[in-house]
Amino acid sequence: MTSNLQAHLNSSVHSPRDVPCRGKGCTLTFVSPSAMLLHLESGTCCSGITRGLINDKIRQLDRNNIITDPSRMIAGPSGARDEVTYYATGASWNGRGFECYLCHGTYSSLRALNQHLASPRHQDKIYVCPLSTCRVRFTALSALCQHIESERCGVSKFRAVKNTMDSIVGQMGRLTF
Known part of the structure; x- marks a missing residue:
């Protein structure tokens, strides 16, 4: 405690x-x-x-x-x-959500996936x-x-x-x- x-x-x-x-x-x-x-x-x-x-x-x-x-x-x-910049398109939709093609995390919106891709996560x-x-x-x-x-x-x-x-x-x- x-x-x-x-x-x-x-x-x-x-x-x-x-x-x-x-x-x-x-x-x-x-x-x-x-x-x-x-x-x-x-x-x-x-x-x-x-x-x-x-x-x-x-x-x-x-x-x-x-x-x-x-x-x-x-x-x-x-x-x-040069930092690598990643962007996702509607083609990232896998039937359940927008999937990161690097880590396979799923996001509820394309905007959320692109925020993830813009983060340092994959740098x-x-x-x-x-x-x-x-x-x-x-x-x-x-x-x-x-x-x-x-x-x-x-x-x-x-x-x-x-x-x-x-x-x-x-x-x-x-x-x-």
């Missing part, structure tokens, strides 16, 4: 929204850096920042591959990494936990940040990791158009 209460008290319901969005012109605040990054990655920020822009910026910043897998960050001649896992005994991989920076914030593997105890993540989150505002 105590652990359930503690988990509830530590949840976002009781956390202050004191992390400002780094996007230019955005006044939203969030309970954690990972929540702010998720907002930016979703493409809903008025600044125009997207997951693709974040991934390109991280590739530039993480030259020592502390949190990225260099084999998954291969860039084209322009220096930017390369370019981010990696920097702890040598963990090395869990993620498709989005916000997911890596959530992993670090959760303190599950202990990586958050290392000052270098905290400083690296603080620096990266702090530079998100430089991604504006």
